[in-house]
Amino acid sequence: MHPLLEAIAQRSSLNHFDAEARLDDADIRELIGWASRAPSAFNLQNWRFIAVRSESGKQRLRQLAWDQPKVSEAAVTFILCGVLPDTAQLPARLQSSVNAGFMPAAMPHTWQQAAEQLYSDSPLARRDEAVRSATLAAATLMQAGQALGLGACPMTGFDTEAVASSFGLGADEIPVMLVAMGRARAGNWPQKPRRPLEQILELA
């Protein structure tokens, strides 16, 4: 089987982490370097990552996430923040693509106009984009984790307002997801069975 398919087949959301296993900050930086290669609309890269790996930070986060032990037992629990799109930042974000020689110099401005059309007067469209970008980054983060022999658990059961306040998120940042990551210990479940294809696929 192709390694990319094998990874999909073998992935499951961990509940039990080896609480003794640690990741050093260099590992965390490498993981986020990979996560940031996820796609985002207009290459906005409208995300920020808080790697909660200190014991005090993990305990604080755990209390805001229904006291779930995996938050602190994992080597690191990431707060994946989606940022509401700020189209004024887009030209600067794309300048490196112009400098690299493949993007025409006029294109960042054209993209900025398209982005303004998409997001202006629609707070919901901006929020959705923040949720999408952070979620795509979460998926890429978990893929990179698998490559390094790490398991993960994406979590949405937490007090979003309290996490935003306690970890100092900006007014334009949404805590979209927690991703607990570390070494699995015994006792985790296999991947859960899925709904049949007939219920979820329509050909048009």
Place this chain on the structure above:
Amino acid sequence: MHPLLEAIAQRSSLNHFDAEARLDDADIRELIGWASRAPSAFNLQNWRFIAVRSESGKQRLRQLAWDQPKVSEAAVTFILCGVLPDTAQLPARLQSSVNAGFMPAAMPHTWQQAAEQLYSDSPLARRDEAVRSATLAAATLMQAGQALGLGACPMTGFDTEAVASSFGLGADEIPVMLVAMGRARAGNWPQKPRRPLEQILELA
């Protein structure tokens, strides 16, 4: 380099697809089978996939997506629908995990209560969950596509209301993303440069 990291490094959002390349319905079923193995909160699997692969369907969708040629030049463009969580369906969704022998029989009901706590009285939390689940499925779909030698372009620039109406989405379904997928032709850009790590990572 580990194949999972190589895939992250080599992925880029395609703009140009080989318009002659086709996928048969068996390929599409296989791709969605893999996509459905993405994680979702409580294993709700709150997603639905419309595979637009007929010429008429692709042209209709293209008109609702800023007339972007890739929508019809790709072998298939998927409409990734996120479904607003319906906690009443959760016990049925989890029964196969009970039947498989690893989930205690009482747990689906416990999870249902937790899900009700998370989503009740919060239309925004339900919407966010729909966007997250469909986006995680999109990421897994693109990963499976890479394994089959296919490139992809995730797209959010489209008229969501018109797509929902034209493709018959239910009242509880949100068209979260389009994913154009097919064989690359020449002329695509490399992966765009990313923001420096110092701007996006905080250690806590």
